[in-house]
Amino acid sequence: xxxxxxxxxxxxxxxxxxxxxxxxxxxxxxxxxxxxxxxxxxxxxxxxxxxxxxxxxxxxxxxxxxxxxxxxxxxxxxxxxxxxxxxxxxxxxxxxxxxxxxxxxxxxxxxxxxxxxxxxxxxxxxxxxxxxxxxxxxxxxxxxxxxxxxxxxxxxxxxxxxxxxxxxxxxxxxxxxxxxxxxxxxxxxxxxxxxxxxxxxxxxxxxxxxxxxxxxxxxxxxxxxxxxxxxxxxxxxxxxxxxxxxxxxxxxxxxxxxxxxx
Amino acid sequence: xxxxxxxxxxxxxxxxxxxxxxxxxxxxxxxxxxxxxxxxxxxxxxxxxxxxxxxxxxxxxxxxxxxxxxxxxxxxxxxxxxxxxxxxxxxxxxxxxxxxxxxxxxxxxxxxxxxxxxxxxxxxxxxxxxxxxxxxxxxxxxxxxxxxxxxxxxxxxxxxxxxxxxxxxxxxxxxxxxxxxxxxxxxxxxxxxxxxxxxxxxxxxxxxxxxxxxxxxxxxxxxxxxxxxxxxxxxxxxxxxxxxxxxxxxxxxxxxxxxxxx
Numbered sequence: 001x002x003x004x005x006x007x008x009x010x011x012x013x014x015x016x017x018x019x020x021x022x023x024x025x026x027x028x029x030x031x032x033x034x035x036x037x038x039x040x041x042x043x044x045x046x047x048x049x050x051x052x053x054x055x056x057x058x059x060x061x062x063x064x065x066x067x068x069x070x071x072x073x074x075x076x077x078x079x080x081x082x083x084x085x086x087x088x089x090x091x092x093x094x095x096x097x098x099x100x101x102x103x104x105x106x107x108x109x110x111x112x113x114x115x116x117x118x119x120x121x122x123x124x125x126x127x128x129x130x131x132x133x134x135x136x137x138x139x140x141x142x143x144x145x146x147x148x149x150x151x152x153x154x155x156x157x158x159x160x161x162x163x164x165x166x167x168x169x170x171x172x173x174x175x176x177x178x179x180x181x182x183x184x185x186x187x188x189x190x191x192x193x194x195x196x197x198x199x200x201x202x203x204x205x206x207x208x209x210x211x212x213x214x215x216x217x218x219x220x221x222x223x224x225x226x227x228x229x230x231x232x233x234x235x236x237x238x239x240x241x242x243x244x245x246x247x248x249x250x251x252x253x254x255x256x257x258x259x260x261x262x
Numbered sequence: 263x264x265x266x267x268x269x270x271x272x273x274x275x276x277x278x279x280x281x282x283x284x285x286x287x288x289x290x291x292x293x294x295x296x297x298x299x300x301x302x303x304x305x306x307x308x309x310x311x312x313x314x315x316x317x318x319x320x321x322x323x324x325x326x327x328x329x330x331x332x333x334x335x336x337x338x339x340x341x342x343x344x345x346x347x348x349x350x351x352x353x354x355x356x357x358x359x360x361x362x363x364x365x366x367x368x369x370x371x372x373x374x375x376x377x378x379x380x381x382x383x384x385x386x387x388x389x390x391x392x393x394x395x396x397x398x399x400x401x402x403x404x405x406x407x408x409x410x411x412x413x414x415x416x417x418x419x420x421x422x423x424x425x426x427x428x429x430x431x432x433x434x435x436x437x438x439x440x441x442x443x444x445x446x447x448x449x450x451x452x453x454x455x456x457x458x459x460x461x462x463x464x465x466x467x468x469x470x471x472x473x474x475x476x477x478x479x480x481x482x483x484x485x486x487x488x489x490x491x492x493x494x495x496x497x498x499x500x501x502x503x504x505x506x507x508x509x510x511x512x513x514x515x516x517x518x519x520x521x522x523x524x
Contacts, residue, residue, distance in 0.1 A: 071486075072483075072488060072490075072491060073488060073490065095483070095491045095494060095495065114458070114459075114462060115461075115462055115465070116462060116465055116466055116469070116481055118469070118479075121465075121469070124461070127461040128461065129458045153458065155454075160498070161452055163494065163495070163498055164448055164451070164452050164498060165448075165449075165452060165454065166495075167448055167495050167498060167499065167509070168445040168448040168449050168452070168454075168459060169445070169459065169462060170482050170483070170484075170495065170509070171441050171442075171444045171445040171448065171505075171508075171509070172441060172442055172445035172459045172462065172463050172466075173462055173463060173466040173481070173482070174480065174481060174482030174483075174484065174485070174516065175441045175444075175508075175512045175516075176438050176441045176442070176463065176466055176467070177466055177469075177470050177476050177479065177480050177481070178476075178480070178512055178515060178516055178519070179433050179434060179437045179438045179441065180433075180434055180438070180467070180470040180471075180476040181470075181475065181476035181477045181480065181519065182433040182437075183430040183431070183433040183434035184470075184475055184476050184477075186426055186427075186429055186430040186433065187427075187430050189426070190423055190426050190427060190430070192417075192427065192430075194471070194475075195471055196376070196391045196415065197376075197430060197431065197434045198467075198471045199377075199386070199389040199390065200376060200377055200378060200431060200434065200435055201434050201435060201438065201467055201471075202464075202467060203377070203378055203383075204378055204434075204435040204438055204439055205438070205442070205460075205463055205464060205467060207378070207380070207383070207439075208438075208439050208442040208443075208446075209442075209456070209457055209460045209463075213443065213446055213456075214439050214440075214442040214443035214446050215443045215446075217380075217439065218436065218439050218440070218443065219378055219435070219436060219439070220432050220435070220436030221334075221357070221432070221436075222432075222436065223436070224333075226334060226335060228334075228335065229334060229357045232357060232425060233357065233425070233428075233429050233432065236422070236425055236426060236429060237429065242515070242518065242519075243433075245515075246433075246437075246511075246512075246515055247429070247432070247433070249508075249511055250437045250440055250508075253440060253504070253507075253508055254436065254437075254440055256504065257440070257443065257504075
């Protein structure tokens with residue numbers, strides 16, 4: 001394939017919206033939008049003046065690439081509904097194997113932007129690492145060139161590597177968000193403003209990324225092996241068994257890491 | 263007490279350094295520095311032209327307040343070594359009860375700046391919430407006025423409330439750092455740059471604090487109850503039992519929260 005210049009996007013959720021907007025900012029016009037959701041689909045299509053359909057059978061066969069921007073669990077079904085064509089069929093999922101497409105579409109691949117997308121939040125695409133995979137090496141150059149429109153951080157990774165990447169993001173983002181949710185519960189039960197923790201959290205994140213490894217800047221009672229404070233905290237959480245369980249489990253994990261790293 | 267204008271700092275670690283530097287930036291000169299550590303103590307004293315001693319018996323009895331900036335577990339011993347005087351004796355620990363001082367010093371209190379201090383990192387004190395406690399209500403005004411030198415965010419909290427605050431900070435910071443450490447392990451074992459996650463983590467933190475509650479912006483396979491992906495991730499982590507355990511435990515916690523919040 002020479003160049004990806006005509007693309008169709010399937011889906012109208014967070015990933016589709018952010019992808020279309022990111023491309024529009026770079027003066028790249030998406031050629032077709034297909035989404036089952038009539039409301040969000042039409043709205044998105046109108047906003048960016050993209051021809052829209054709710055039916056995959058309307059997919060324009062002259063497309064160079066088709067981006068499947070849907071939930072992971074919809075991919076197996078959707079892959080079968082995309083008409084067979086000469087285009088490159090791509091999914092955008094971190095933890096879905098290329099195989100979900102490879103048995104069906106002769107040219108397929110993965111375009112996984114590692115980011116947490118919200119339709120209403122502007123993404124700085126130039127900061128987003130994009131991980132690619134193709135079943136035909138000859139598609140790599142065109143997919144890579146297309147991806148560089150959005151970000152300088154473009155990497156090829158196979159499905160297994162990409163899944164481990166996705167797991168890293170689960171730890172760094174989903175689990176971090178859980179930690180903040182627990183902290184918010186505690187602050188609120190104390191009639192305190194959760195936002196008073198914001199500065200502290202930002203500093204923590206900066207320190208972790210400035211360090212050679214986050215272990216090197218771990219602080220708190222667990223890494224100090226301060227058993228007295230740990231026991232006090234455990235007791236103080238007795239009315240919140242859920243938080244108490246997480247506290248005990250993660251404190252133990254920190255102590256174990258500290259012991260191993262010694 | 264009318265005003266806290268002459269203070270002594272005991273200790274020469276991260277908290278002592280950041281406190282002295284913060285006050286110096288506001289043209290408040292610390293009157294005496296006492297630290298057992300001769301190297302860091304002398305260095306800090308010279309840098310800010312503060313009279314220094316390694317012996318608590320040299321504590322100047324004309325001080326208005328004495329700030330004990332030492333590790334939590336040293337406080338019980340240290341409290342007994344501080345000569346009895348007319349000054350207000352304060353500790354700076356989040357999880358230590360005021361009682362550690364109250365039986366010994368007639369005027370005592372707590373000055374707890376909720377922050378992660380590193381001697382080499384410049385702190386923006388105006389962003390640091392400071393939590394205070396006194397055993398005599400008549401000391402509250404002077405302690406509060408002194409604290410306002412450093413930050414507009416000054417609150418009075420009793421020892422139990424302050425401990426719950428400290429626990430919130432353990433979740434928001436120490437445990438978040440652990441999540442980043444796990445992510446760094448995974449990225450490195452994948453020969454990938456941990457810093458590629460930085461933008462994603464910052465966005466996650468911003469989203470959590472912009473939301474009414476972090477639960478409202480939780481993403482990932484656990485909150486979607488995507489059992490297929492969770493199982494794939496579990497298998498993929500089989501060579502890292504430690505990470506696998508944390509992954510399973512926290513995914514379950516997210517699923518439970520999501521169920522409760524429904």
